[in-house]
Amino acid sequence: KQEVTQIPAALSVPEGENLVLNCSFTDSAIYNLQWFRQDPGKGLTSLLLIQSSQREQTSGRLNASLDKSSGRSTLYIAASQPGDSATYLCAVVGETSGSRLTFGEGTQLTVNP
Amino acid sequence: ETGVTQTPRHLVMGMTNKKSLKCEQHLGHNAMYWYKQSAKKPLELMFVYSLEERVENNSVPSRFSPECPNSSHLFLHLHTLQPEDSALYLCASSREGYDTGELFFGEGSRLTVL
Numbered sequence: 327k328q329e330v331t332q333i334p335a336a337l338s339v340p341e342g343e344n345l346v347l348n349c350s351f352t353d354s355a356i357y358n359l360q361w362f363r364q365d366p367g368k369g370l371t372s373l374l375l376i377q378s379s380q381r382e383q384t385s386g387r388l389n390a391s392l393d394k395s396s397g398r399s400t401l402y403i404a405a406s407q408p409g410d411s412a413t414y415l416c417a418v419v420g421e422t423s424g425s426r427l428t429f430g431e432g433t434q435l436t437v438n439p
Numbered sequence: 440e441t442g443v444t445q446t447p448r449h450l451v452m453g454m455t456n457k458k459s460l461k462c463e464q465h466l467g468h469n470a471m472y473w474y475k476q477s478a479k480k481p482l483e484l485m486f487v488y489s490l491e492e493r494v495e496n497n498s499v500p501s502r503f504s505p506e507c508p509n510s511s512h513l514f515l516h517l518h519t520l521q522p523e524d525s526a527l528y529l530c531a532s533s534r535e536g537y538d539t540g541e542l543f544f545g546e547g548s549r550l551t552v553l
Contacts, residue, residue: 369529370544429482
């Protein structure tokens with residue numbers, strides 16, 4: 327059974343700092359990995375999708391990397407802003423699970439002005 | 440604007456009530472999902488519909504009853520719920536298939552069972 331772990335569970339940084347969020351998964355047989363953002367009491371917003379054949383994806387100040395063989399992904403946020411404060415979730419689609427996502431518990435990020 | 444709309448956003452119900460959650464997507468997707476999000480737990484997949492047919496039911500109690508009348512609409516009918524069913528219920532949609540691409544979520548329906 328696929329398990330997804332995110333470290334740290336919570337992170338607080340000053341504005342302007344670069345930061346890295348970590349995601350690991352136990353079964354490396356995945357089709358893709360997706361990073362989401364969730365604001366309190368709201369739904370999930372897709373940030374980046376990395377297919378299993380890709381090593382990284384970039385969108386603005388966000389860069390996500392994928393090392394499928396080691397079961398790891400990182401989300402790099404450059405020049406963090408208070409508006410980046412949210413919970414960040416990663417999720418994987420396993421080769422045996424169809425299009426069903428397995429989620430981690432998330433990292434709660436606070437960027438202080 | 441996410442393309443996936445959920446109503447109501449907030450719902451409070453007693454254990455003997457019957458209510459329904461509604462989800463609508465305008466993205467042309469053919470798969471729709473219900474997820475449950477409880478405090479300090481990962482999102483739990485409840486139901487998956489592909490081309491209006493239920494393809495997955497993750498051992499969800501029968502007090503939750505999904506309905507997918509067409510590829511754009513998904514309902515979750517609720518009856519005789521328990522207080523531990525209080526959670527954020529999230530609807531999502533995607534293109535179906537193993538290269539399914541992105542999952543798009545609605546804003547969620549916050550359910551409180553008294």
